[in-house]
Amino acid sequence: MIDRALKIDKYIRVLLLLFALSSLLFLFLIFIFILIEGLPLFLKVGLKNIIFGFKWAPTRGHFGIFPMIVSSFLVTLGALIVGGPLGLACATYLAEYAGKKRKLFLKPALELLAGIPSVVYGFLGVIYIVPIIRETLGGSGFSLLTASIILGIMILPTIISISYDSLMSVPRSYREGALALGATKWQTIRRVIIPAARSGIIAGFILGMGRAIGETMAVIMVAGNALKIPTSLLDPLRTLTSNIALELAYASGDHRKGLFSTGVVLLIIIMILNYIANFVVKKKAIK
């Protein structure tokens, strides 16, 4: 009897290992295919002409994606400026001030926010935020600012949940020590708890950045997708992800390869961001 149970146990272990490895396999396959499709163009046109090229006209042999790289970072920075302080404030309230009852209500609400499909965010942006910006600030309304606001809201759940976890993991003794020294609650939070949770909060911000830079649908809908590097908050812009999704439908030949090259660049940027986030968290763990 016991033998049999142990045998099953063994099988289950192997089975689960296989499933676990399959997710790794998918990652590997995605990587390989993007590289196979995207790399030939790098060899043909040259790395410099793609990454630092200013002109994107793939049907006429120009594959410069520099403006899109810049735009992707601009919109991500904008999203952080909108979503960062808001997210940190929300996490701080949840961790330090909210009672059990409020937490019970707020946490699921935030999870719901994370579950809203991005096309819905984009749609709301087009219907409400774009006209408001067009009428109050000028421009077409399809702009860096609109995209930043939408993305700022979209990355809130990521920032809040990771910051919240790291705030909660600050030992109770830190709080008690600060309060015992006569610090007020706000002083304790500002001088002791947030600095202690710093690395987790930064990791949350970086993962939020990863989410913002990878977001596609909502950005296509509100960013206007012009190819130029925006010179003001009200200028339209095109990110790396939008470029792929916008043009894939009719792309063939080198144009298609150009889109995959965009994908390669995007993949590398996201890998770097994830690596940094992991690094920050690990450094804290070692400490």
Place this chain on the structure above:
Amino acid sequence: MKNILFLLILSTIFSCFQTKKVDHKKHAIMIAGSTSVMPFTEKLAEYFMVGHPTYIVNVQGGGSTAGIQATFYKTVDIGMSSRELHDEELNLKQTVICYDGIAVIVHPQNPVNNLSLEQVRDIFSGKIRNWKELSWIDRDIDAVTREEGSGTRGAFEELVMKKKAEISDAIMVQDSNGSVKEMVVTDPYAIGYISLGMVDSKVKALSVDGVMPTIQNIKNKSYKIVRPFIYLTNGEPSNDAKKFIDYVLSKEGQNILKKEGLVPVND
């Protein structure tokens, strides 16, 4: 009543079996080329195959140039092109199946009614940036174009920009006729271009050089932003190909195209 229906269904099923048995050899027609013509050809092919169950029509994209080349090398029965042929390509037999007009559209509240072709070109090349220059208010123009690779953009570049200018990279981009239209519907200062078939009362189509984009004006060739949708064959079409082309040019085929917003050649 129920019995009759049952019989009808049964007989249909049987007749299906029968045609399958009788015609083991199906007639296959291979079509490839312009991605602008492709969706309409697919639609026509669907209707055609309903009426001619022994035929299989295989429609693929690739672009006008690829379609022309494939026709030349006889890898396809029919090539599709959405541009006029160049001189060296003229030895192929062309059949114009319909015309596709592109309308320049603005918001209905926009008082501008007419632009010259040159003004349209200057707006999209970024030379004219303010409505003031077109004798309206002092407000930036929110121009919107289609994405690179789109057939409508290709036609617009060829017919409006010609080789004199390029579409500016500061201009906004949307990836379908529908989203360009939506942008113009919601933004009073926007201007864009879409297929004539998509124009309705929610937007205002501008006349270009004083000519309104109407089916009439496209037929009498006075409206200039028009491209033909052409079927190409290398020499006389094969019997199978001819049957499909005849169907497309028939009243039924032309009506299908008309419903899709295109301008039929035979009316």
